[in-house]
Amino acid sequence: MSKKRVLVIDDSATVRMYHRxxxxxxxxxxxxxxxxxxxxxxxxAVQEPFDLYIVDINMPKMDGYSFLxxxxxxxxxxxxxxxxxxxxxxxxxxxxxEAGANFYLVKPIRPDDLVAYVCLLIGQGGHQ
Amino acid sequence: MxxxxxxxTAALIDIVAVEEAEGLLQWLLTNPDGAVDLSGCKHLHAxxxxxxxxxxxKVNAWPEDEGLAVWLKExxxxx
Amino acid sequence: MNxxxxxxxxxxxxxxQTISEKLLALEKEPESQELITELFRAVHTLKGTSGLxxxxxMTNVLHSSEDLMDAVRxxxxxxxxxxxxxxxxxxxxVSLLFDILETGEGPDPNQIELAKELSSSLRDLIPxxxxxxxxxxxxxxxxxxxxxxxxxxxxDVRLRALSEAGTGGVNLIVYSPDEGCFFKGxxxxxxxxxxxxxxxxxxxxxxxxxxxxxxDCYRCMIDFQALSKAPRGEVLEYFRxxxxxxxxxxxxxxxxxxxxxxxxxxxxxxxxxTGFQRDKAYETIAVQAEVLNQPEDVAYLSGRLQSxxxxxxxxxxxxxxxxxxxxxxxxxxxxGQSSQPLRxxxxxxxxxxGIELKPAKTTAxxxxxxPPTSTDTTQAPADRRPETPTTKVLKVDQAKVDxxxxxxxxxxxxxxxxxxxxxxAENQYGVRELSRExxxxxxxxxxxxxxxxxxxxxxxxxxxxxxxxxxxxxxRDLSRKLNKDVELIIEGEETEADKNIIEALADPLxxxxxxxxxxxxxxxxxxxxxxxxPTGRLMISARQESDHLVIEVSDDGKGIDPAVIxxxxxxxxxxxxxxxxKISDREALNLIFAPGFSTxxxxxxxxxxxxxxxxxxxxxxxxxxxxxxxSEVNRGTRIRLTLPLSMAVSNVMIIESDHQIFGVPMExxxxxxxxxxxxxxxxxxxxxxxMRGRVVPLIALNTLLDIPAAPIANDEDELATLVVRIGxxxxxxxxxxxxxxxxVILKPMPGDLGRLSFYAGTALLGDGSVLMVLNLxxxxxxxxxxxx
Numbered sequence: 001m002s003k004k005r006v007l008v009i010d011d012s013a014t015v016r017m018y019h020r021x022x023x024x025x026x027x028x029x030x031x032x033x034x035x036x037x038x039x040x041x042x043x044x045a046v047q048e049p050f051d052l053y054i055v056d057i058n059m060p061k062m063d064g065y066s067f068l069x070x071x072x073x074x075x076x077x078x079x080x081x082x083x084x085x086x087x088x089x090x091x092x093x094x095x096x097x098e099a100g101a102n103f104y105l106v107k108p109i110r111p112d113d114l115v116a117y118v119c120l121l122i123g124q125g126g127h128q
Numbered sequence: 129m130x131x132x133x134x135x136x137t138a139a140l141i142d143i144v145a146v147e148e149a150e151g152l153l154q155w156l157l158t159n160p161d162g163a164v165d166l167s168g169c170k171h172l173h174a175x176x177x178x179x180x181x182x183x184x185x186k187v188n189a190w191p192e193d194e195g196l197a198v199w200l201k202e203x204x205x206x207x
Numbered sequence: 208m209n210x211x212x213x214x215x216x217x218x219x220x221x222x223x224q225t226i227s228e229k230l231l232a233l234e235k236e237p238e239s240q241e242l243i244t245e246l247f248r249a250v251h252t253l254k255g256t257s258g259l260x261x262x263x264x265m266t267n268v269l270h271s272s273e274d275l276m277d278a279v280r281x282x283x284x285x286x287x288x289x290x291x292x293x294x295x296x297x298x299x300x301v302s303l304l305f306d307i308l309e310t311g312e313g314p315d316p317n318q319i320e321l322a323k324e325l326s327s328s329l330r331d332l333i334p335x336x337x338x339x340x341x342x343x344x345x346x347x348x349x350x351x352x353x354x355x356x357x358x359x360x361x362x363d364v365r366l367r368a369l370s371e372a373g374t375g376g377v378n379l380i381v382y383s384p385d386e387g388c389f390f391k392g393x394x395x396x397x398x399x400x401x402x403x404x405x406x407x408x409x410x411x412x413x414x415x416x417x418x419x420x421x422x423d424c425y426r427c428m429i430d431f432q433a434l435s436k437a438p439r440g441e442v443l444e445y446f447r448x449x450x451x452x453x454x455x456x457x458x459x460x461x462x463x464x465x466x467x468x469x470x471x472x473x474x475x476x477x478x479x480x481t482g483f484q485r486d487k488a489y490e491t492i493a494v495q496a497e498v499l500n501q502p503e504d505v506a507y508l509s510g511r512l513q514s515x516x517x518x519x520x521x522x523x524x525x526x527x528x529x530x531x532x533x534x535x536x537x538x539x540x541x542x543g544q545s546s547q548p549l550r551x552x553x554x555x556x557x558x559x560x561g562i563e564l565k566p567a568k569t570t571a572x573x574x575x576x577x578p579p580t581s582t583d584t585t586q587a588p589a590d591r592r593p594e595t596p597t598t599k600v601l602k603v604d605q606a607k608v609d610x611x612x613x614x615x616x617x618x619x620x621x622x623x624x625x626x627x628x629x630x631x632a633e634n635q636y637g638v639r640e641l642s643r644e645x646x647x648x649x650x651x652x653x654x655x656x657x658x659x660x661x662x663x664x665x666x667x668x669x670x671x672x673x674x675x676x677x678x679x680x681x682x683r684d685l686s687r688k689l690n691k692d693v694e695l696i697i698e699g700e701e702t703e704a705d706k707n708i709i710e711a712l713a714d715p716l717x718x719x720x721x722x723x724x725x726x727x728x729x730x731x732x733x734x735x736x737x738x739x740x741p742t743g744r745l746m747i748s749a750r751q752e753s754d755h756l757v758i759e760v761s762d763d764g765k766g767i768d769p770a771v772i773x774x775x776x777x778x779x780x781x782x783x784x785x786x787x788x789k790i791s792d793r794e795a796l797n798l799i800f801a802p803g804f805s806t807x808x809x810x811x812x813x814x815x816x817x818x819x820x821x822x823x824x825x826x827x828x829x830x831x832x833x834x835x836x837x838s839e840v841n842r843g844t845r846i847r848l849t850l851p852l853s854m855a856v857s858n859v860m861i862i863e864s865d866h867q868i869f870g871v872p873m874e875x876x877x878x879x880x881x882x883x884x885x886x887x888x889x890x891x892x893x894x895x896x897x898m899r900g901r902v903v904p905l906i907a908l909n910t911l912l913d914i915p916a917a918p919i920a921n922d923e924d925e926l927a928t929l930v931v932r933i934g935x936x937x938x939x940x941x942x943x944x945x946x947x948x949x950x951v952i953l954k955p956m957p958g959d960l961g962r963l964s965f966y967a968g969t970a971l972l973g974d975g976s977v978l979m980v981l982n983l984x985x986x987x988x989x990x991x992x993x994x995x
Contacts, residue, residue, distance in 0.1 A: 014215045014256045021211065058248055072510025080518040086255040098501040100511040102518040103494050108258040113487075120491050123521025146389055149424040157419055174396035175389050179424050182416040199400070202409045 003029040004122050005048065009039040009067065010056035010084070015107070019054055022111040023118065036062025040070055051122050053081040055101065057092070065099040072100040080121040084109060137188060139165040140172060149175035156183040163188045166200060180204050215256055216305055217602065222253040223305075224676070226298050230291050231679045237286040247276040253301070263440070264322035265304050268297050270447075271329040278333050290332055295680070297325050354381050354456050355432055364407050368434050371406065378404075378442050379456040382431040383413070384449070389425050393449075396431075403445050404437025489562055491522050496553055499546040512540050512549060519553065528560070605706075612663050619656050619950050620971055625649035627974050664705065664853045671749040671758070672700035674713045678720060678747060685724045692731055692741055693724060698748035704756040705853035711830055712758070712850070715823040719760045719846050720745065722820065727764030727844050737841060739763065755832075756852050761845035767838040769795040779804060796836050797934070800824040828984050829967075831857070831874060833934075857953045859970065859980055861946035862929060864908045865916045868946065870970060870980035877932050879945050881925035896928075896939065903930065905939040911986045912965075919943045933987050940983070953980060965989070 006028050008019045013034075020030045031050070033039035036059060043050060053071070057064035064083055072078065080102040085092060088106045096104050103117055131148050132139045133155055156162060156179065164180065167189035172180075181203050190197040229246040236242060254269035272294055278284040300321060307318070360368070371377040380402065384395035399408055413428050435442055439457045446453040495515045505511070516537040523530040536552035556562070625645055633642035675697050686693040728743035735741055744763045749756065769792035776782040776798045782790070798804055802821040827834050832850035851874065859870035860879075880898070887896050887905060894905040905928065907918045918941040920926050928939040951970030967982040 012252050012256050013218050014211065014259065017211050017214050018259055058251055060248070069505070069507050072507035072514065074510070078510045078513035078517060080514055080521065086251065086258070094497075094501070097494070097498040098505075100498075100507060100514055102498060102514055103491060107255050116487050117491065120488050120522045120525045121518050123524040146394070146425075153419070153422060153424045171397065171400075173389075173394050174384070174427065174429065175424055177396050177410065178427065178429050179422070181410070181412060181429065182422050182424075183419050195400070199396075199408060199410060203411075 003027060004051040004124065005029045005031065006052045006054060006118065006122075007031045007033060007039060007042060007050045008054045009033045009036065009059070009064070010054075011035055011059040012056070015056065015084075019114070022114055025111075026115045026118070028118070035059045036064065036067030036070070039067055040074075043071060043076065044074060049077050049079065051079055052118060053079070054118075055081055055083050057083060057085045057087070057096070065095060068096070068099040068101055082117060082121065136162045137165055138162060138185075139167075140169040140176075142168065142170050144169060144172040144176050146173040146175045149173065149179050152176060153179045153183070156185060161186075165189050166191045166197075168192075169196070171196065177203065212260065212308075215260065216309055219253060219256065219305055220302075222249050223298055223302055225249045226253070227295060227680060228676070230294055230298075231683065233286060234288075234291060234683070243276070243280050243286070247273070247280050250276050262304065262308065264319055265301055268300055268322050268325050268329070271326040272297050275329050275333055283334050284332065293325075293329055293332065297329060300325055354379060354454050360432075364434060367406060371434075371436050376436070376438070376457060377406065378435045378437070378439050380431075380433045380435055380442060381454045382433070382446065382449075383452050383454075384427045384429075384431075385452055386426045386428070388427050388449075395427060395429070398446075398449075399431035399433060401445075402433050402435050402437075403441050404435040406434040406436055408433035485526065488522050488526050492519060492553070492557070492562065495519050495522075496550070499550045499553070501546075503544070503546055508544055508546075509541055512537060512546065515549060516540075530556070532556070608663070608666055612667065615656070615659050615663050619660060622649065622652045622656050623949055623972065624974065625652070667706045667853070668703040669706050669709050670700060671702050671704065671709060671712070671756075673709055674716060675700050675747060675749070677713075678716070681717060681720060682724065682745060685721065689724060690730060691724065691728055691743060693728055693743045693745055696744065696746040698746065699750045702749040702751055702756065703852075704751075704850065708756065708830055708850055708853065711826065712848070715826045715848070716747070716758070716760065718820070718823050720747070723760060723762040723764065723844065727762045727766070729765055733765075737765070751852065752849075754852055756850045758848045758850070759845055760848075761843060763843040766840040766842055766844055767796060767799065767836075768840050772796060772798050776801070776804060796838055799836070800834065828982075831872060857970075857980070858948055858950055859953075859978070860929070860948045861978065862908070862927075862942045863944040863946060864912075864918070864942045865914050866943075868978060869908070870949075870951070870978045871929065871931070871940075871983060872967065872980065873948055875931040875933070875983055877930040877937055880928050880930060880939075881921065881923075882928045882939070882941075884920060884924045884926060887926070898930070898937075898939075901937075903937050903939050905941055906990070907941040909941075911940070911990055931983055933984060938987070949978075951978065951980070 006023055008016050008023075008030055009032075010016050010019070011034050016032045016034075020032065023030050031042060033042050039053070039055070040062070043053070055064040055067060059067075062070075064085075068081060068083075071081070081100065082103040082105055083096040083101040084105045084107050085096070086107045093104045102121060105114070105117065130141055130144045131152060132141060136159060138152065138155055163186035165188045169191045170193060177200075180200075184204060187200075187204055190201060226246060226249045229242055229249065233239065233242045233246065250269060250273045254266060254273050257265045257269055275284070275290065275294065279286055279290070284290070300318075304318065307313070368377050368379065382395065382399055382402075384393065384398075385391075388395060396410070399410070402408065408431060410429050410431050413430050416422070416428075437445075439455060442455055443453075495518050498511065498515050501511070516533055520530045520533055532552055533556075536548045539548035540546060626649060629642045629645040629649065632638050632645060678697065679695060682693055682695045723745055728745065729737065729739075731741045734743065746761050747758070748761075749758045751757070772795045773782060773787050773790070776795070777784065777787055781798060781801050781804060799820045800823070804821065824834050827848055827850065830850055832848055835847040835849070836844070837847070838844040858873040860873055860876055861868050861870055863869075882896050882905075887894050889895075895902050896905055897903070908914075909916050909918060918926055921944075927942050927944050929942055929945070930937050930939050932938075949970075949972065951972070953968040953970055964985040965982055967980045970978045970980055972978050
C-alpha cells in the first residue's frame with residue numbers, strides 16, 4: 001500500500017519542518033507549500049491527489065481561509081483539511097469551518113495529537 | 129428577560145447576565161421562601177451565581193446542561 | 208543542535224530583521240495599515256514558532272508584542288515613538304536570546320527578569336480596557352491565594368486527580384477573582400468553566416456569607432477550584448490576563464518521564480488505547496457537525512460537503528465502523544445544495560450507534576519539544592532539508608563555505624610547488640623536457656585554481672546591505688538621544704564584497720557614523736544659525752571601483768577645523784610646537800586617526816570611551832584598505848574607505864634582507880627599482896632620492912626591523928628599492944634583493960606572536976617554508992611615532 005500523502009502549507013519553514021518530521025516518522029509522505037497560491041498549484045498539479053491538507057491561517061499572498069475557499073471549488077477529490085493556528089478563539093474556528101476546514105488545531109501541537117487527528121481524518125491506523 | 133419572576137418562582141432563562149444579580153437579590157430578600165427554576169438556564173454570570181450561593185434558595189429544576197448543573201449543585205446546597 | 212532548532216534560529220533571525228525594518232518603515236508612515244499588518248504577521252509567526260521550543264521568556268515577550276501590535280492593528284492604540292522603542296527593545300532581547308540559545312545555553316535569571324520587565328512594559332501600553340494586569344506568567348504574587356489541601360477535595364475528585372497525575376500530570380487550580388472584577392466586565396464563572404483540560408471544578412465562597420441583606424452582589428466573593436489535565440503552561444496562558452488571581456499546583460509524580468517515553472514511541476495512532484482513539488474520533492465527528500452548521504450560501508458549498516463526507520467516512524473507518532448511507536446523503540446534499548441531508552444522516556447515525564457528540568475542545572498547546580540541546584527521535588535526519596520550491600537559493604552553513612575556501616586556498620598554494628619542481632627537474636636533474644611538461648601542466652592547474660578561487664569568492668560575496676541595514680536603527684536612536692534631526696541616505700546597498708570584509712566593516716562604520724552624529728552634524732538651532740536646513744544629512748554610499756570596494760560616509764555638518772585639530776594634537780603631545788606651523792591642513796586632518804586623539808569637547812557616551820578614529824584606521828589597515836578624509840569647515844566631512852573586494856588570497860612579493868626572506872603585500876607595492884648608490888642623498892640623517900622629479904624618502908628594511916646591518920648592493924652598486932605607498936606618500940624601502948610574487952593564504956600569527964602588529968601574518972610557501980608577511984604601515988607608524 002502506498003503511503004498517504006499530506007500537504008503542509010505554512011509560511012514558516014520551522015513549522016513545516018516540524019510537521020514534516022512528525023508526520024514522516026508516522027509513515028506519511030509529506031509535501032510542503034509556503035502559501036495558499038503555491039498550495040493550490042500543488043493540489044491541482046499532482047497526478048495523485050493528496051489525502052489531507054494541513055493549513056496555516058496567517059500567510060502572505062494567500063492566507064489559509066482563501067486557500068480553503070478556493071480549494072473547495074476545484075474539480076478535484078475533496079479531502080479533509082486541518083487548520084493549524086495560534087488563535088484559539090471560537091470566532092476563528094467558525095471562520096475556518098466556514099471556509100471548508102474539517103478540523104482546527106491550536107499551535108503548538110503535540111506530535112501525538114497531530115498524528116492522531118491526521119490518522120483519523122485520513123481514515124487509517126497510521127502504520128503502513 | 130433573562131429572569132422571569134412568577135409568584136414564588138424565579139425562572140432563569142438562557143444566559144443570565146450580570147445586571148440581573150441585583151434584581152434577583154432583591155427578590156430573594158422579599159421572598160425568602162422563593163425557589164428558582166434553572167431548567168432553561170444555559171449560563172449565569174458569576175455575580176448571579178454568587179447571589180444564589182449566598183441566598184441558597186430552593187431549586188425546583190437544574191439546568192439541562194450536565195456540566196453546568198454539576199457546578200451549581202455543588203454551589204447551591206438545596207435546603 | 209537538532210536541525211529543527213537550527214532552522215528556527217535561521218528563520219527567527221530573518222523575522223527579527225523583518226520586524227525591525229517594518230518598525231523603522233512605520234516611523235516614516237505611521238498610518239500604513241499594510242506595514243502594521245506585515246509587522247503583526249512577522250511578530251505573530253515568530254511567537255508561534257518559538258512556542259515549539261521551551262523558551263517561555265521569548266514566547267512571553269513576543270506574546271506581549273503581539274498583543275500590542277494587535278491593539279495597533281485594531282485601531283485601539285495609535286502607533287507611537289514609544290511603542291516603536293519598546294518593541295525594538297523587545298526584539299533586541301529576542302535577538303540576545305537567539306545568541307544565547309545558539310551556544311546551547313539557556314537564559315539565566317537576569318534574562319528571565321528582563322523578559323518579565325519587557326513584557327510588562329509592552330503591556331503597559333495596551334489600553335487598560337483590554338487588560339487588567341501587566342504581569343504575565345506570575346501567579347499568586349500580589350495576593351496570597353491558598354491552594355486547598357488535597358484532603359479537602361471530595362473523595363472521588365481526589366482519586367481522579369491522583370490517577371490522572373499518574374498518567375500525564377494534572378493541575379490543581381485556584382482562581383480567586385479580584386473583588387472588583389465584575390465592573391471590568393469579567394465573568395469569572397465563565398472563565399472557570401472554560402479552563403482548558405477541565406476535569407472537575409467547584410465554586411466556593413471566599414468567606415462565610417453575610418446576611419443576605421448585607422450582601423453586595425457586585426463585589427466578587429467567590430473562589431473557583433478546578434482540576435485540569437492541560438499542561439501547566441497552558442493553564443497559565445489561559446489566565447495570563449489575571450495571573451495574580453491564580454494559584455496552580457501541578458501533581459505529576461511520574462509525569463517527568465513521559466516526555467522521553469513519548470518521543471521513543473512511534474507516535475502513531477494505533478499505539479494508543481481505544482479510549483484515546485474514540486474520544487478524538489468523536490471530537491472530529493462533532494467538528495464535522497459544526498462545519499455542516501456553517502452558512503450555506505457560498506460558492507464552494509459542494510467542496511465543503513464533499514470534504515465533510517470524506518472526513519466522516521475516514522474517521523468512521525478508522526474506528527472500524529461502516530458509514531452506511533453516507534454516500535446517499537452526500538448525493539442528496541449535493542443535489543439540493545444543502546447541508547441538511549448530511550446533518551440528518553449524522554444525527555441519525557450517532558443516535559443509532561450511541562455516539563455522543565461533545566463540543567470540540569481545543570487541543571492542548573504546550574511546548575512540545577525537548578529543549579534544543581537534546582536530540583529528538585522524531586526529528587528529520589540532519590541531511591534532510593525541507594524543500595523550498597519557490598526559491599532557488601540554497602542556505603549553506605557558513606562553516607562549509609569556509610572549509611571549501613580553505614581547501615581551495617591550499618590548492619592554490621600547493622600548485623605553487625610545481626614551478627619549483629620544474630626548475631629542479633631542469634637544473635638538478637637536467638631533464639628539460641619534463642620541466643617543460645610540468646610547466647604546461649602547471650598552467651592548466653593554475654587556470655582551474657584561479658577559476659575555483661573566483662567561484663568561491665562569488666559564493667562568499669555578500670551585499671553591504673548586511674551591515675548597512677542596522678544603520679537606520681543606529682542613526683535613529685542616536686539622533687533622538689542627541690536631539691538632532693538627521694536624515695540618513697543610503698546608496699549602493701547592493702554592492703558586494705567578501706563576507707569577511709563586510710563583517711569587519713561594521714565596527715569602523717558604526718564609529719564613523721557616531722562621530723558624524725556626535726561631532727559633525729549640528730543641532731537644529733546651530734544649523735539654522737549657520738543658514739543650513741534644520742535637518743542634517745548623513746549619507747552612506749558603497750560602490751565598486753575596479754577591484755576595490757569604496758565606502759563613503761559624508762555629512763553636511765560643521766566639518767573639521769584643521770586649526771582646532773592642530774591645537775588639540777599639540778595639547779595631547781602628538782605634535783611638537785615647531786611642527787604646528789609646518790604641517791599642511793590635510794596632514795592635520797589625518798591627525799584625527801592618531802591614537803589617543805579625540806576632538807570631542809565633551810566626552811559623550813556615544814563616541815567617547817577613549818576610543819578614537821585610530822581604531823577605525825587600524826581596522827581598515829588590517830583589512831588591507833585605506834582611509835581618506837576630506838573636510839571643509841561648515842560644509843561637512845567625508846570619510847572614504849577603500850577596501851579590497853576579497854581578502855582570502857593575498858598576492859605578496861617576496862623580498863630578501865639580511866639573508867632572510869619577507870613578504871610584502873602587493874597592493875602596497877608601487878614599483879621596484881634599483882637605485883644607484885650615488886643617486887641617494889642624505890639630508891640630515893634621512894636618505895632620499897629623486898624619482899621622476901619627485902623626492903622620495905628612503906629607509907632600509909633593516910632599519911625598520913632594527914636589524915644592525917646595511918643593505919647589500921649588487922655588483923653595479925645599485926640598491927634594490929621597493930617603492931610602496933604609505934598613506935598616499937611613496938616611500939622607498941631598501942632591501943637586499945627582490946624575488947617573485949606569490950599567491951598565499953595569509954594566516955594570523957600563531958599565539959602571542961599575533962599581537963606583534965608588525966606582521967600581517969604568515970603564509971605557507973610552495974616549497975613548504977613559512978613566509979612572514981610584513982605589515983609595513985604598522986612598521987612605519989611605529990618608526991615615526993617613536994622616533995619623531
